[in-house]
Amino acid sequence: MSGKKGSCGDAEQQCPAGRNEMTLDELPVGATATIVKVLSKTRGRKKFADVGLVPGQELLMEAHAPFGGLLRVKVMETSMALHRDDAANIVLKTGE
Amino acid sequence: MAKRFKIALAGNPNCGKTCIFNALTGARQHVGNYPGVTVESKSGRFELDGMEIDLVDLPGVYSLSSSSPEEEVVFDELTKPGIDLILNVVDSTIPRRSLYLTTQLAELHIPMMLVFNMSDDADRKGLKFDIPKLEKYFGSPIVRTVGCRSDGIRPLLKKLAQTLTELEDHGVPMLSYGADIDDAIAAVAGRIDALGTTAYSHVPSRFFAIKLLEHDTAAMRLTVFHPVAGAVEEQIRHLREKHAIEADTFMADRRYAMLAGACRDTISMSQAKRREISDRIDMVMTNKILGLPLFFLIIYCTFWFTFVCAEPVMDWIEVFFGWLGEGVKELWDPAVLPYLRAMVTDGIIGGVGGVLVFLPNILFLFFAIAILEDSGYMSRAAFVMDGVMRRFGLQGRSFVPLVLGFGCNVPAIMATRTIESTRDRTVTIMVLPLMSCSARLPIYALLIPAFFAVKYHALMMWLMYVIGVVIALVAARLMKATLFKGDGEVYLMELPPYRMPTFKSLMLHMWDRGRMYLQKAGTIILATSIILYICNTYPEKQEFQQDYDAAIAAVQERQTGVEPGSDIAKQLEEQIIRLENARQAELMAYTISGRIGQALEPVFRPIGFDWMLTTASIGALAAKEVFVSQLGILYAEGETDSGSVPLRVRLARNYTPLQGFCVMLFCLLSIPCLATLAIIRRELNSWKMTGVEAVGLFALAYILTLIVYQTGLLFHIGVGITG
Structure with a gap:
């Protein structure tokens, strides 16, 4: 589950969005995707890593909160709420 | 003399840890604060087969990464000498996630016992555990429990007694994170050993080597380890160059990889995952359209319960204090110590009675809040309200305390404990007194009819409440923009599955708060x-x-x-x-x-x-x-x-x-x-x-x-x- 690398390697700039690549805040409700990388500029990157938001992990977008702000994501069988701004730093890959 | 043991209770948030703590210690608990932070400290004592046990309930955390005040507290507590055993509560329905903390606790080489909690749910989910294999892997005995029912606690007590008598020969796990990282750990650990420091000699140098390698702030703060900083950076550089992995998250990545491997060998799933009931409830509760109206309905019910249901009890208390004052007046001859008599009857009984009248309110309110919290709804409420509250510099969890402030500011301020972010909590507390509490109502009720025409009465009353709310929201915004500037803590909140609260824990919750008020x-x-x-x-x-x-x-x-x-x-x-x-x-x-x-x-x-x-x-x-x-x-x-x-x-x-x-x-x-x-x-x-x-x-x-x-x-x- 570890060691998979995103298509844009470890370059620190924003990844050019590939065909199947998007960030977590763009993932529609009900869709699943796999984490490619968590940008290193992300605040609290370690906190996210500790709850399982690490490359290779699959997640499911469960819900968007009313009036913006929070996203509800299921990762490793646990529902986590996180902020849209932080989610924009998590790069995903959908489908195979 | 009975033998004494100090046991630390550790686990993730929402793993049923508090339930186990309550079941073990009953009402014999001491609740306080860790010095300097607003993290609640809980300890209790109980006896087991003639052994006296001090149980410390550590705050629930996912990791020992010191990325929150709770995690720092846990780090500090566990690196202090004197802990005889760690009791690690694991939610066995989600083993891969819950055991993540266990991999870090294991590195402390303190004897540990694992409590696989909620095993009934795990069975229902079709999870099968190879317990002997897992025990060997973590070098710790494992007991399966079903939460806080007494039939779930009994096997725990039995295993605990046995473990405590065999503390001398507890197993030591040797966890492997992959050859590259294991080498780096060994290199740094060697440098730490060479320092010959004694301050943390009870903790294996390996533990600190790992923490330093992942740039853990609490470990990096310890001055005794500053001399090895160069060696640590060298190892990190090496890892980055050779394996393209980064310091702050590579350990998390490797721990999860290691657990995935361990779980593959020891845990099997016999039936396909089904959509849990909890998720189905949430389709409605956190629905984008229905979520807010449902939240307001639930809050309304809470108020109704607090103020309407508590009313008869309050009347009894009022009658009681009236009767007490009169009784004392009658029995106390006015000629004897007249000043003291007047002070006791009019001052003390009147004054204290006037406050104790609100005790039923407080108890009913905290009973209702305990239901919302223990069932798991509170985090849904925060999720649903967050978008609205954030516009005013507050967050979802600020809402309930602010609304409670209309009743009485005191329990409302106590209710801010559900806000995890210290900054948001401070701002919420600071603006809370602007919520017009029910004690201010008599003032309006006296003055408005005195000065204003009948047609303006309701408007004036409404105006007073609105002025308070508007100023509170503006003040929160201003404080966030000035005193509490910056991005603050990263918001990450678990929405645990819904659970039926137990009566015992509801009562304990209520009593905790009631006692403070008394x-x-x-x-x-x-x-x-x-x-x-x-x-x-x-x-x-x-x-x-x-x-x-x-x-x-x-x-x-x-x-x-x-x-x-x-x-x-x-x-x-x-x-x-x-x-x-x-x-x-x-x-x-x-x-x-x-x-x-x-x-x-x-x-x-x-x-x-x-x-x-x-x-x-x-x-x-x-x-x-x-x-x-x-x-x-x-x-x-x-x-x-x-x-x-x-x-x-x-x-x-x-x-x-x-x-x-x-x-x-x-x-x-x-x-x-x-x-x-x-x-x-x-x-x-x-x-x-x-x-x-x-x-x-x-x-x-x-x-x-x-x-x-x-x-x-x-x-x-x-x-x-x-x-």
């Missing part, structure tokens, strides 16, 4: 009742401007012979009341409160207050509703409640509507009662912030009232006497 009533309220009583009574004036007794006697003489019920009789009756009132007012002006009010009058005159209003607002420090009774005494109504028409008539004769409005505005915004200040100090754990709060609120109230009063005077708004 302590407050027994200390600060008792003291302020006595002080206020003394200030309102002494020194007693002996020489009056006129001989009231003689004047009253003269009127009474004229009463004889006058037909009762006639106009003249009524006039005479009124004369007597007026004389008695005048004497009361003279007495009051002579007392400490009266003198303070007169001395401060120049300060308060610019906002439209005379010495009597000033005196009453000082009294309101004890409790807001005291303002009304103080004013009653000053206008010599004796015992007054807000329904008294004569007091209103007097007020209308003496003050303008503008002054009336200014009084309400000042009472709404200024320093809350002393009980609120005391609870703010306790919850913020800071005298300085409490001082800032008190001065800030006073300044806010004074300046706003000044602006309103002077503007009103300038434009002649509401300056005519209406009475």
Whole structure:
């Protein structure tokens, strides 16, 4: 589950969005995707890593909160709420 | 002497840890705060097979990464010497996630026992565990439990007793994170050993090597390890160059990879994952459209439960204290220690009773909150409300405490403990006193009808509440933009599956808060009742401007012979009341409160207050509703409640509507009662912030009232006497 690398390697700039690549805040409700990388500029990157938001992990977008702000994501069988701004730093890959 | 053991209880949030703690220690708990932070510390004691056990309930955390105050507390506690055993509670329905913390605890090489909790749910989910293999892997005995029912605790106690007797030969896990990282760990650990420091000799150097390699702030702060910093950076550089992995997250990545491997060998899933009931409930509860209305409905039910259901109990308490006061008065001969008698019956029983009346409110409220929290709804409420609250610099979890503030600020401030972010919690606490609590209601109820026409009553009342809310939200925004600038903590909140709360934990929850309130009533309220009583009574004036007794006697003489019920009789009756009132007012002006009010009058005159209003607002420090009774005494109504028409008539004769409005505005915004200040100090754990709060609120109230009063005077708004 570890060691998979995103298509844009470890370059620190924003990844050019590939065909199947998007960030977590763009993932529609009900869709699943796999984490490619968590940008290193992300605040609290370690906190996210500790709850399982690490490359290779699959997640499911469960819900968007009313009036913006929070996203509800299921990762490793646990529902986590996180902020849209932080989610924009998590790069995903959908489908195979 | 019985053998003593210190056991630390560790686990993720929502893993059922508190439940197990309660089941083990019962009510024999000590709840406090860790020094310097607002993290709650809980410890308790129990006996097991003749062994005495001190159990420390550590805050629930996902990791030992010191990325939150809770995690730092856990790190500090676990690296202190003296822990005989770690009891690690694991939610066995999600083993891969729960065991993540276990991999870090295992590196401490402190004897550990794993509690695979919620095993009934795990069975239902179709999870099968190879327990002997897992025990070997973590070098720790494992017991399976089903939560906090007593039949779930018994095997735990049995295993615990056995483990404690065999502490000497506990197993040591040797976890492997992959050859590259294991080499780096060994290299750094070697350097730490070479330092020869003794401060942390009870913790394996390997533990700190890992922490330093992942740039853990708590470990990097320890000065004893500063000499190895160079070696650590070298290893990290090496890892990055050779394997393209990064310091702050590579350990997380490897731990999860390691667990995935371990779980593949030891845990199997026999049936396909089905959609859990909890998720189905959430389809409705956190629905984008239905979520908010449902939230408001649930909050309404909470209020209804708190205020309507508690009402009969409150009546009983009120009756009881009335009866107690009368009883003491009857039994206590007025000739014996008359001052003390008056103080006990009027001051203490009246004052403390007046506060204890709210105890049912507090208990019912916290029972309701405990249901919302233990069931898991509270985090849904925060999720649903977050978007709205964030616009005002607050967050989802701030909402419930703010609304509770309309009832009473004290329990509302206690309820802010559900807010995890220290900054958001501080801001919420600081603006909370601006929520117009129910104790301010009697003031409005007295003044609004005195000064305003009936058609404006509801509007004025509504206006007072809205002013409070608007200023609170603006203040929160301003504080976030100035005092508490910056991005703050990263928001990450778990929404645990819904669970049925147990009655025992609900009662414990309720009792925790109730006990705090009782302590407050027994200390600060008792003291302020006595002080206020003394200030309102002494020194007693002996020489009056006129001989009231003689004047009253003269009127009474004229009463004889006058037909009762006639106009003249009524006039005479009124004369007597007026004389008695005048004497009361003279007495009051002579007392400490009266003198303070007169001395401060120049300060308060610019906002439209005379010495009597000033005196009453000082009294309101004890409790807001005291303002009304103080004013009653000053206008010599004796015992007054807000329904008294004569007091209103007097007020209308003496003050303008503008002054009336200014009084309400000042009472709404200024320093809350002393009980609120005391609870703010306790919850913020800071005298300085409490001082800032008190001065800030006073300044806010004074300046706003000044602006309103002077503007009103300038434009002649509401300056005519209406009475």
